[in-house]
Amino acid sequence: WLTPQQSASNETTTGAAETIYRGWLMTTNDDFSISSASTITYADGLRHNLKEGWYEFKCNCEVQDSEEHSETRPLADWLGELAHDRRQPVAYVAAIRAYLASPQGGNLPRRLLKTSPLETFAQAVANLYARMVAGDTAIDILQEMKNKEGAFGSHGFATPCQSLADCPVSPRELSLQTPLHYRPHHTIPSHSHLMTTQNRVSAADMWSVVVSEVASVETIDLHTHLLPPTHGPLCLWGIDELLTYHYLVAEYFMTAPASVTPPEFYNLPKPKQAEMIWQALFVDRSPISEACRGVVTTLVAFGLQEQVRRRDLSGIRAFYKSYQDRGTEGAAEFSDLVFSTSGVQYNIMTNIPFNSTEAQYWRGPNKTDYDSKHFKSAVRVDPLLAGDRETVEFALKSAGYDVTLEGARQYLRDWCDTMKPEYVMASTPHDFVVPSDEALPKPSKINTAALAEPGAFATVAKSQNAMESSCDGTQDDLPSVINEHSDFLSQVLMQVCEERDLPLALKIGAHRAVNPELKTAGDGVVAFADMSVLSRLCSRFPKVRFLATFLSRNNQHEACVLASKFRNLHIYGCWWFCNxxxxxxxxxxxxxxxxxxxxxxQHSDARVMDQLVYKWSHSRCIIAQVLSAEYEKLAVSGWQPSRHEIRRDVARLFGRSYKEFMD
Structure with missing residues (x-):
């Protein structure tokens, strides 16, 4: 390793045919008594001084520092300039690449240097070199390899170069929105001198550092519609579920033959539906929409590039069948694969205990232990938020609770004890209306004559001939209407939130059943929502924390303003059509x-487990671009962050801010 001294007073002696450089030693040996005059001179005139920690070396290697120019420069001069500024690994890649091409160095054809393996090799060398120049000793790095720490965690001394490459994509790849897949380690460990404030990240190195940190951060997915493998058919995964996702169904019907009607389509077996969508959107057309591209990204991430290239749906199904044939065990193994590939630490589900199909997995003889490491719960409470008296009364009566406000509070407490939710939540439409004070109905007594039939918090009571709860995932998106004057809101929901210290999460702005024939694929006209209700809720209930995300692009600016005014409001993710x-x-x-x-x-809003892969790899790419630009502006203004500070900030945006808000 060439280690040119970083001091500005670095001495070089130039002779007729060679240049002598002064390098620095990693440590001085304090075990020996060394006088200040202990400079040792060798027969060839080169010297070293252990007391002062330097040595002299020769380097006559000339390199071409640009493909556009034929001029050469001494390699050690180039490295010395970089080392003086303690640059990040990306800054050294060009010098290493030039050394590999130099006749006095690697003497490799330049065309080979443009291949992926040698580019990765150059990045790996740059990583180790930058660390040592910053102050990490070779012995410390070797110890990390021996102990299989950090980037060396899987292979130790046999770690592949890819694991050490600091930046997984180039600026051009980033601008083309190349999926930025998660990697389960930081290439620069937290204890490295490259992380310290003494080694600031320059504007030129910023994009590489930010991309590296975003690729390596583990995230918390604040809102999904996923359920764990132990919930049987409610856990959606696999290629047929991916292809029949409601985004793709809606896209299919934009160009489907007139002879194919939605009722006929939905009456077909799901594999047949998937085949029709595959043919229409992936074979007859290029899958360039975000939802279609997401399927491609997911399949490629699972190593199915060849099947994708051949448009081989049968081959893709064979991959999934190897998991599906093993039942719950296979589903659990696939779940682990998805979480490790996507870099999601855990996701927060949407749980409807009032749906009898789901409730059986939480209580009763079918109750199952589930993967609480990757799946956290959230209780859906739309009827309480809306003041839906008839539905709440029906739920209490049928579940055997007193039909009183205290009965409603106890009902909610008991389900919170069962599910142990991270928060309670509800979805609201864009056009909810809050009546004026003059028009407010007076609080009335609970109707104790509510029907005592099975079911709870159903969308419509049995007395209105409601359909049985289904397990197709549609009911969890039915919107509520906020009634901020309801006694259920203030005396039940908010009271329990305060006593249990539970936040209330709101998804604001959906308009459902625009085209009922398409079922969930027919939801989602986007309209501007009235934000004043959220503002009043934050003011009226300062002890309750609110999480909020919005469907309309037009609401996003006002949401930021509100979040800056209320400490008990936290904005999260880009929901639905904003994703x-x-x-x-x-x-x-x-x-x-x-x-x-x-x-x-961000949050994924995933309904199919596989979607965690593409929703997060696509989002990481975009967020890395945004942060790179913002940090570059900050550096130009005069504030150069350290790599540690960037890592801290990235962690906050991908979940730590949420944890701090929750604490």
Missing amino acids: NPSMIQEITTMRVEMLGTAFTC
């Missing part, structure tokens, strides 16, 4: 500019 790259970029940029790191940048 597209162009929207994520715009919304995240605005939030960083207005809120700093006091928000959570």
Whole structure:
């Protein structure tokens, strides 16, 4: 390793045919008594001084520092300049690449240097070299290899170069929105001198550091519709579920033959539905929509590039069948694969205990232990938020509780004890209306004559001939209407939230059943929502914390303003139709500019487990671009962050801000 001295007073002696450089030693040996004059001179005139920690070396290697110019320069001069500024690994890659091409170095053809293996090799060397120049000793790095720590965790001394490459994508790949897949380790450990404030990240190195940190951060997914493998058919995963996701169903019907009607389509077996969508959106057309591209990203991440290239749906199904044939065990193994591939530490589900199909997995003889490491619960409470007296009364009566406000509170407490939720939640439409004080209905007594039939918190009571709860995932998105004057809101929901210290999460702005024939694929006209209700809720209930996400692009700016005014409000994610790259970029940029790191940048809203892979790899790419630009602006203004500070900030945006808000 060449270690040019970093001091500005570095001495070099140039002779007729060679240059002598002064390098620095990793440590001085304090076990020996060395006088200040202990400079040792060798026969060839080179010297070293253990007391002062330097040595001299020769380096006559000339390298071409640019493919556009034929001029060469001494390699040691180039490395010395970089080392003096203690640059990040990306800054050394060009010098290492030039050395590999130099006749006095690697003497490799330049065309080989443009191949992926040698580029990865150059990045790996740059990583180790930058660390040692910053102050990490070779002995310490070797000890990490021996102990299989950090980037060396799986292979130790046999660690592949790919695991050490600091930046997994180039600036051009990033600009093309190459999926930024999670890698389960930081290439630079937290104890490295490269992380310290003495080694600031320059604007030129910023994109590489930010991309590396975003790729390596583990995230918390604040809102999904996933359920664990132990919930049987309610746990959705596999290629047929991916292809029949409601986004793709809606896209299919935009161009489907007139002879194919939605009722006929939904009457078909799911594999047949999936085949029709595959043919229409992936074979007859290029899958360039975000939802279709997401399927491709997911399959490639699972190593199915060849099947994708051949448009081989049968081959793709064979991959999934190897898991599906092993029942719950196979589903659990696939779940572990998804979480390790996506870098999701855990997701927060949408749980409806009032749906008898789901409730059986929480209580009663079918109750099962589930993967609480990856799956956390959230209790859906729309009827309480809406003041839906008839539904609440029906739920209490049928479950054997007193039909009183205290009975309603105890009902909610008991389900919270069962599910141990991270928060309670509800979805609201864009056009909810809060009546004026004059028009408010007076609180009335509970109707004790509510029907005592099975079911609880159903969307419509049995007395209204409601359909039985289904398990197709549609009911958890039925919107509520906030009635902020309801006694259920103030005396039940908010009271329990305060006593249990549970936040209330709101998804605001959905308009359902625009085209009922398409079922969930027919939801989602986006309209501007009245934000004043959220403002009043934050004011009226200062002890309750609110989490909020919004469907309309037009609500995003006002949401940022509200979050800056209320300490008990936390903004999270880009929901539903805002969960597209162009929207994520715009919304995240605005939030960083207005809120700093006091928000959570994304949630997946995934309904199919596989979707965690593409929703997070696509989002990581966009968020890395946004943060790179913001940090570069900060550096130009005069504030150069350390790598430790960038890692801290990235962790906040991907879940730590949420944890701090919850604490």
